[in-house]
Amino acid sequence: MKTLILQGLAVLGFVFFSAMFLVWWERKVSALIQNRVGPMVVGWHGTLQTVADSVKLLLKENIVPSGVDKLIWWLAPFFVVVPPVMAFVTLPFGKSMIVRDLNVGVLYVASMTAICVLGIFMAGWGSSNKYSLLGGMRAAAQIISYEIPLLLSSVLVVMETGTLSLQGIVEAQAHGWFILKPHLAIAFLIYLIAATAEVNRCPFDIPEAESELGAGYHTEYTGMKFAMFFVGEYTSFFIVAAMATTLFLGGWQGPFLPSFVWFLIKTYGIIFVLMWVRWTLPRVRMDQMMSFAWKVLTPISLANLLIGGWFMVNA
Amino acid sequence: MHKRAGMGMLRKIKVFYLNVKSLLVGMKVTFKNMFAPRVTLQYPQEKQPMKENFRGMVDLIPEDCVICYQCIRICPTAALDLGHKQIIVDEKKKNEITKFTFNTELCCFCGLCEEICPTEAIFLNKMYEVAAFRHEDLLKIDLMDAQKYKHLDKNYIFKKKE
Numbered sequence: 001m002k003t004l005i006l007q008g009l010a011v012l013g014f015v016f017f018s019a020m021f022l023v024w025w026e027r028k029v030s031a032l033i034q035n036r037v038g039p040m041v042v043g044w045h046g047t048l049q050t051v052a053d054s055v056k057l058l059l060k061e062n063i064v065p066s067g068v069d070k071l072i073w074w075l076a077p078f079f080v081v082v083p084p085v086m087a088f089v090t091l092p093f094g095k096s097m098i099v100r101d102l103n104v105g106v107l108y109v110a111s112m113t114a115i116c117v118l119g120i121f122m123a124g125w126g127s128s129n130k131y132s133l134l135g136g137m138r139a140a141a142q143i144i145s146y147e148i149p150l151l152l153s154s155v156l157v158v159m160e161t162g163t164l165s166l167q168g169i170v171e172a173q174a175h176g177w178f179i180l181k182p183h184l185a186i187a188f189l190i191y192l193i194a195a196t197a198e199v200n201r202c203p204f205d206i207p208e209a210e211s212e213l214g215a216g217y218h219t220e221y222t223g224m225k226f227a228m229f230f231v232g233e234y235t236s237f238f239i240v241a242a243m244a245t246t247l248f249l250g251g252w253q254g255p256f257l258p259s260f261v262w263f264l265i266k267t268y269g270i271i272f273v274l275m276w277v278r279w280t281l282p283r284v285r286m287d288q289m290m291s292f293a294w295k296v297l298t299p300i301s302l303a304n305l306l307i308g309g310w311f312m313v314n315a
Numbered sequence: 316m317h318k319r320a321g322m323g324m325l326r327k328i329k330v331f332y333l334n335v336k337s338l339l340v341g342m343k344v345t346f347k348n349m350f351a352p353r354v355t356l357q358y359p360q361e362k363q364p365m366k367e368n369f370r371g372m373v374d375l376i377p378e379d380c381v382i383c384y385q386c387i388r389i390c391p392t393a394a395l396d397l398g399h400k401q402i403i404v405d406e407k408k409k410n411e412i413t414k415f416t417f418n419t420e421l422c423c424f425c426g427l428c429e430e431i432c433p434t435e436a437i438f439l440n441k442m443y444e445v446a447a448f449r450h451e452d453l454l455k456i457d458l459m460d461a462q463k464y465k466h467l468d469k470n471y472i473f474k475k476k477e
Contacts, residue, residue, distance in 0.1 A: 033345045037355040264353075280345040281338065 007099045011088045018233040020050040022271065029275040041162035060223035065127070068220065073126035074260070077225045079119025087112035087239050092167045094252050094260035105166035106154055109145075113198065113236055117143040120200075120207065120217050123229070127220040129275025138208035138286060142197055145293040146204075150194035152301040153187035156308050157247045160184065170251030177250035183308035188248040190301045194275070196242035199233065201203055202278040206286055241270040348417070370424045371442040373417050374465075375458040376475055379436035382410045385429035386437050394421035395428065414457060419453040444468055 024039065024047060040048025064073070071142050076178030090105045092098045117140055125135015140253030158164055159180075161172040178184040197204035207217035218229045245251055245266040284292070323387040327419070336466050356363060373395070382399050429438045437458075447453050456463050464471040 032349040035348055035351050035354045037357075064432050176320065276342065276345065280341045 011085065011099065014302065015085050015088060015235050015238075016231065018238050020054065022234040022237065023053075023230065024048045025271075026275055029272065030279045033276070033279045036075040037146070039219060045265060049102070051252055054227060057223055057227040058092050061224045062225070065129075065220050067126065068127045069126040071126075072122045073220075073295070076119050076123035076126055077221070077228035077232070079122055080116055081119075081228050081235070083112045083115040083119075084232060084235035090161065091164055091242050092170050092251055093263050094178065094258065096168060097252075097260050099168040100163055104164045106158060106164045106169070106247075110151055111165070113239055114143070114147055116232065116236055119232070123221070124217040125216070129220055130217050131213040132217050135207045135209075135213045135219075139200060141208060141218060142200070142289060142293075145290060146194045146197035146297070149293065149297040149301040151189050152298070152305055153191040153194070154243075154247060156184060156187045156305055159305075159309060159312060166246050166251075169298065170246055170253060173250040173253055177253070179248045183304055183311060184248060186304050187301070187308070188244065190297060190304070191244055192270070193294075194297060196274055196277065196297065199237045199240055201237065203281040203284050204289055205278075205283060206289060209283060217273060238267065240273065241267045244270050253277065365441040367441065369438040369441055369443075370418070370426045370429075371391060372440055372464060373422060373428065373458070374438055374440040374463075374473070375415065375438045375460050376438075377412070377436045379413075380412065380415070381434055381436070382412060385431045385433065389427045389431045391425060391427065392421040392423050394418045394423075415458040417456045417458050419456060427465060440474070442471065459477060 027049070028046075030036075030126065041051035042052045043047045064070070087109045090102045090108055092101070120139040120143075121136040124132045124134070124139070127133070129300075138146045157169060157178060161169050163169060163172070179188050200207050205210075208218070213219070218226055221229060242263070245263060249266045249270075252259035252263040254265075257265075305309045380404055382397070384397060385395050387393075387395050394417060395440075396414065396416045396418070398415075400413050402411050422448045424439065426439055430437075432438070442464060445453075445464075447467055452466055454466040462471075
């Protein structure tokens, strides 16, 4: 019981620390790309900027707009934050750094990240704001569409290893990461693209398209509730990057350094690439995005699954 | 019809290829920019050096002034006010400035006084942070005083024009 509480506290601490770090880092990467310097005043190179921001958000007034669907509006931020935190339970941070090695790990993480869409849709519906509702509906359509290529590319890894346990998948990559195999490299690319859409990031950030919807589903939220949407967003961002690391980049495997360091290096590397993509590419239109999911990504991942399966049977 | 459908497919593949290529070109551009020099100026700590022809506040080198009243005459907004009296030094008549004040409120920073001045005594310096706490601080600035803008800018140092 005592270790369970400690593990829970460690996960929670890591979640909030990681979200704060990622917000700071996102601002720094955007500044780097746009020839700026980013936050510089609070702490060394602005490292404590997010701390100051969260204190500000904590002290802000909690405004409840008139006409909101109260229960749904109040519950929505929790539905965005809690599922990604729960997905941390089965992430293999290191050789023995895992809370519970579930034998359905891949399925568990995928289903937990999929619950987020419920929270986003609840926020859009509960706000009784037409733009929020549009954002929520877009999020629902987008996340459900991109779930399919995401899972189809994970299935290839499961076929390769024959286990759903994440620790088992990492151990199967002891003699070469999965990204080195051609069909799994394609699966990795599909996974990255689908994961970007899954966490509503640019170029697939139409649920919160600032120019069209005015921040979309979290327009009506203020203070700590707004901060919870941010934490949820960056936590699921960390989860998809960690899953990409675990499934394709060999998880915590690596020479010399301790295993959790390797895991964090790889995960933050993928996060950096996704940030780089975000600050480079413009947003796609809704119809372009849906047709890309159904006409390009899903067929390619299905074909990839077929060819990969054929190789596994015949090789 | 069949042939055209085939061409359409080829075209689509070509468009897809070009799209992917353009994405990579964009990524390359942003990656290069990560290592480019920064353009940010940490303003209150760092200051932008002003250009040679920048027209800031009116400033004066009192020793160079010959009291010709050209600047008073040319000033379109009558922002300058000059007065003098005759004094006798070593049995020679000499003019001395009694007051030379500058009204910031009226000044339009045209620089005509600087242009007309025969001895280049009056000039426009490089000050650009010229906010004051009180209205009166901007009305009558004594140009004869070497500390004239000290109340607007703590770091003001009287400098002769280069």
